[in-house]
Amino acid sequence: MDIFKGQNLLEFSERFKTNEDCKSYLSEIKWGNGFHCRKCLHRGSQKRKDFSRTCNLCSDTESATAGTLFHKVKFGLRKAFFICFEMSTSTKSLSATQMGVRYGVTEKTARLFMHKVREAMSSTENNPIDGQVDIDEFVLGGREKGKVGRSYDSRKKKTVCAVQLTDLGKVKRMYAMRIDNFSAQSLIKIFDKHIDKKAKVRTDEWKGYRPISKQYNITQVPSDRGGNFKALHTMIHQIKSWIRTTYSWVSNFNVDRYYNEFCYRINRSQTKSSIFNNIIARMVNSDKIYQQNIICN
Numbered sequence: 677m678d679i680f681k682g683q684n685l686l687e688f689s690e691r692f693k694t695n696e697d698c699k700s701y702l703s704e705i706k707w708g709n710g711f712h713c714r715k716c717l718h719r720g721s722q723k724r725k726d727f728s729r730t731c732n733l734c735s736d737t738e739s740a741t742a743g744t745l746f747h748k749v750k751f752g753l754r755k756a757f758f759i760c761f762e763m764s765t766s767t768k769s770l771s772a773t774q775m776g777v778r779y780g781v782t783e784k785t786a787r788l789f790m791h792k793v794r795e796a797m798s799s800t801e802n803n804p805i806d807g808q809v810d811i812d813e814f815v816l817g818g819r820e821k822g823k824v825g826r827s828y829d830s831r832k833k834k835t836v837c838a839v840q841l842t843d844l845g846k847v848k849r850m851y852a853m854r855i856d857n858f859s860a861q862s863l864i865k866i867f868d869k870h871i872d873k874k875a876k877v878r879t880d881e882w883k884g885y886r887p888i889s890k891q892y893n894i895t896q897v898p899s900d901r902g903g904n905f906k907a908l909h910t911m912i913h914q915i916k917s918w919i920r921t922t923y924s925w926v927s928n929f930n931v932d933r934y935y936n937e938f939c940y941r942i943n944r945s946q947t948k949s950s951i952f953n954n955i956i957a958r959m960v961n962s963d964k965i966y967q968q969n970i971i972c973n
């Protein structure tokens with residue numbers, strides 16, 4: 677199939693002129709490698725004009741959007757594609773309010789759909805980061821860590837963040853996740869999800885990392901007020917200021933979704949030309965997300 681490449685908005689709007697153009701694209705992603713009936717697993721089907729397929733054996737008809745995160749998008753697939761394009765190719769995306777204004781949907785509609793896109797942006801956890809990895813924690817919506825940062829104040833969103841560095845000390849990939857507190861039991865979650873056992877991890881001298889060093893290769897060095905973790909701290913600064921300036925406030929429940937979005941773009945900055953196709957394929961292959969699982973914010 678001819679996948680959409682690049683970040684050019686004019687080329688994008690040329691390619692996707694109608695909802696039908698988008699449906700056609702979805703059906704290619706969904707069935708490009710062959711059809712499987714969802715009811716009886718039969719492989720033969722009739723292609724229909726609206727890009728749905730009807731099984732030759734049981735006559736079940738499946739639309740291009742069924743079972744994807746585009747299912748029941750009421751404001752039109754074209755707008756949904758544009759929002760996906762905006763969120764994946766721009767550096768900082770937009771708030772739901774701005775997105776609503778730009779595409780003529782309500783803020784609530786924009787927010788709900790954007791959460792679905794963020795869900796599709798979440799890590800598959802299939803490619804843990806290895807090599808040189810720096811890890812540190814931070815609090816969102818509160819003071820920098822330091823005097824009170826590692827307190828157990830429950831109002832602050834505590835986060836652990838890991839970056840993989842290139843030989844030149846630049847950020848190659850990153851992950852961030854909310855944790856309940858800065859204990860070893862909480863900190864190890866990012867290791868289990870995202871860090872390869874062979875990675876050479878550096879942390880500051882926080883005692884919470886000591887128990888984890890039994891399972892992972894961790895070197896603890898003085899933080900020197902972040903001076904020893906420059907690239908990591910730059911990313912922490914960026915993620916915090918992005919959330920503060922674009923969204924001003926996010927709920928505990930949804931904060932990981934914003935982290936997913938931020939890290940998804942960072943981790944694909946080398947493959948930006950195919951990033952739109954990547955997010956559409958993820959939207960098609962994600963399990964259905966029910967509205968009640970998404971609390972607005």
Ligand SMILES: [Zn+2]
Pocket residue numbers: 713714715716717718731732733734735736
């Ligand atoms: Zn069938």
